[in-house]
Amino acid sequence: MEQPGLTSAHQVNVLVGLSQGGRGNVVLGMSRKGALKIVGGMMGGMAVTELDDLGKSALAELGNMLVGSGVRAVSTPEGLDISPPTVVLGDRVFLFISRVPSRVLNFRTEDGPFAVRFSLE
Amino acid sequence: MENIDRDFLYATSAEALISVARGAAERDLVPLESPGELGGEKVAVVVGLVTREPGKKGRFLLEMDQGLAEDLTEGMNGGPLDDATELYLFSGELLNMVGGKALTVINNRYRGLEYRLTPPAIFAGKGLEILTPLVRSQVTWYRGARGVARFDVGFEGV
């Protein structure tokens, strides 16, 4: 459990906010190389060499699907709901997602790291 | 649910930004006629707007030159900040208040929407590219004493 504060983010980040039945943020983080691989997979296995508008849209949809399915699995009486995803790219990105401690799930893929950082107030 | 006037949403949101900058930070943000240019180091704050009404979610994105973010948050604090974390905390609080102010008006005008905000997320760094592909947005630009801000207000299919 990490304390609130500015933390180093990945080259490609997808932010999804949570509200209604609770409040929080989820950020998917990955390398640019990993993002290209994921986008290629989402587009039926084609090789993708740059993140164009379609690719960024696919990443947003990834956030929608991943976080949306996670939220549906967590049933609260009021029903958590998600915001539209925001994609953040950069080579040196720092992020601050909550005043409360957050958790990070770190995964390793053959194309680099994949992290899920989330906080729920 | 009646049709939603997109221009009303945009205008209400822009008014909220200027009003909160003045009220909370005692700073004036001057609207620019044409797009400005953000410098290298940026502070960007995102809040999501969530409603149970299908297809009407949204988000506010405020991107600022770091100097402008420092100026606004120093205004909120009444002086220099204690540490770097306060820059991000206060920046988040600023957009939270902007969102709250705008949504108060919007929720009262369109009963049943009941928009609620997600907590602010802050991104900082050089050369950030930030986009929300699944919404249609309007961008307005502002100048403050120590830099420029880009305010991007977007809603799904409204």
Add this chain to the structure above:
Amino acid sequence: MRVLVIDDSPFIFKAVKKALEGMEGVVVVGNAPNGQVGLDMVAEHHPDVVTLDVTMPVMDGIATAEILASRHPEVKVLMLSAMGDEDLMARAKALGVRRFLTKPFEAADLRQALFSVLRDR
């Protein structure tokens, strides 16, 4: 008048303290970052009035107002929120909260609201 600030925003705590600075007979007894800590601090510091934020982690303002009404009915509540829509205010009023101020607030409005709520029976 003893005032307790229940709000997770350091900015709001500073703003309330600044608004009440130098006022004779008024003291800000502390700041609680959520409703749960706030209830503990009410029991410890016996404030006359609390300023109560709506969206806070752990225990939000609505839940806190409900408990305050039953456990400490003598403590007056001024609800502060970035959101002030009619549905939210109606929920607060149903819990006995009679004064509501939206953020950001003018110092004079805060002072007036605090003194008004203190006079409420």
